[in-house]
Amino acid sequence: MAPDLAIQHAALTKHFEDEANELQTKIEEHKKFLSQFESKSFLYGRHANDLKAHSQEVIDLYQQAVTANQDMAEMLRQADH
16 A cells, blocks of 8 residues: 555544544433433423433434444554555
């Protein structure tokens, strides 16, 4: 593989790994929100179920994005070999 292409692959791999890590942090944050909505639903009244459902949807979407970024990073690592 050409050196400049290897450098580009390394940079892209790092980008996808960093993005996956950032999204994982957001997942943990939304899990805290979800836990709060579940444990203190009385504070949110009839909106509690909507908030819980929305938080779970966000968590699921972020998890899909984490997986996609990890897959891209792995694909680039394999392309370097």
